[in-house]
Amino acid sequence: MAARRERWDQLERLLADGPASASGWSELAGAYRAICADLSVARSAGMPSDVQDVLDDLAGRAHNRLYAVRPTGWGRALVGDALVGFPRELRLQWRLFLLASVLFYGPFVLGAVGAAVDPSFAAAVLSPGMLEQIEQMYASDDLVRGVGGDVSMAGFYVLNNVGIAFRCFATGALFGIGSIYCLVYNGLLIGTVAGHLAGVGLGRNLLSFVAGHSAWELTGVCVAGTAGLRLGWALVATGGSTRAGSVRRASGAIYRLVLGAAFLLLVAAAIEGFWSAGPAPFPARLAFGAVQILIVALWLTFGGRAR
């Protein structure tokens, strides 16, 4: 028992300080195997529970330390997942993506038409103060802000929009209801803003600004909503397993969708901050926007397909 005690103390020391070197690591591995053996003996011999607890604890910590290696090539795996794995996954989940899109664009159209046709509609959805602020933002068609302004706005949009999209995803844990609400609400909001601006004659300014990044941003929100719906669906239709098991099976899909949404929104923010606030003339901006729509559509449709 005393000799064993010594070995446990040695393991304790190894875990506390290091291990610092290659020999330290093989020492740790040897000590870990020894303690696993000790643990089996302790259990079968019915040793007092406090001894077993100490061994459990030591073995657990050694296990975590030994297996806690940083996986190599994780950067490459991440990029691969985002560029290739994500479009593939989105096509697999096309029904939910369609549902998310309908939940978003439906209220969008509703809001846009309503606000354009009836001036009081916008005031009902948004506060008058906010309306005024938005009108001010798009009042002039000269959106040149200089280099500093670009980085500043890009940063703000990342903070704002990606956060909204992440919430659209996370609230899917409420059996999908949170995502549904989030999509409908944001769709309505954005549509109302667009319709209102069109109604007061600022539509061209708005289009000029958002054409470049809308494809990325709106798709990003819909994808985040899709991830939330997938999560909610896993909770609702468990297919015979427990809710936790069903969610665990879906976690790979959910991860790829979330990653894809983050990527889409990141690109949108970059474009929003650097291009959209730039000096390009209106026709060029429309053309650029059209090209973006094409890029997004092609990538999502063909990305990751086997040749």
Added chain:
Amino acid sequence: MELLDTTATVETPERVSFRFRLAGPGQRALAWAIDTLVQVVLVGLLLALAMMGGIAGLGGIGLGLFFLGTFCVQWLYGVLFETLWSGRTIGKRIADLRVVRADGAPARFPDFLLRNLLKAVDFLPLFFGIGVLAMTADRRMRRIGDLVAGTVVVAEDKTNVLGIVAVRPPVTEEERQAMPAGVALRPDELRAIEAFLRRRSRLSDERAEELARYLGPELSRRTGVTAPTWERVLVLAWARATGADRGAA
């Protein structure tokens, strides 16, 4: 046999299973508090940097980086630290906790991304209401982020070997003679009595007797050990079963 235990058993590639101690809400709250403090400090630093940038005439860039930095601190702090430190943030490190996969394997970036993003829903409606609810309902005290990511938070704090459980007062000769030759107790009964004896000094005599009454009568009937109090029955039975009654008085 652990009905109310806060441990989870893990089968390792070495074919030994050991038990992880699961982190309770108190420990997790402590880790979270520390992490939040760190995040506040970081945002403060970013603000100071942005203001200095503003003074130096960088204005817009400083503000943009501030927004970006605040976003990263808010959403990516957990992901970054847990990925780099194999499941621990600054707060978790101080509180001796670690995020691992539910099967004991180390967790990786996808797990950390999911569980941290879902903090947004665990935080609803007021201050982790849903998260605490989930932790109460789940046997392994997982919040929604953990359930989706397939992770579990374990406590790595060190326990001390308390030494052999003592029998006080020691077994007298008469008691030794009066007991039956062989007393067989199940392993879980042995552990229960040991746990009882380790805490005995913290209990009043009446309370100890009250607790002993849960097991004492049945044990006495089954093994034939008798004593004036149920507590003594448990002690004697344990001593005979483990051979401690043959040691030094």
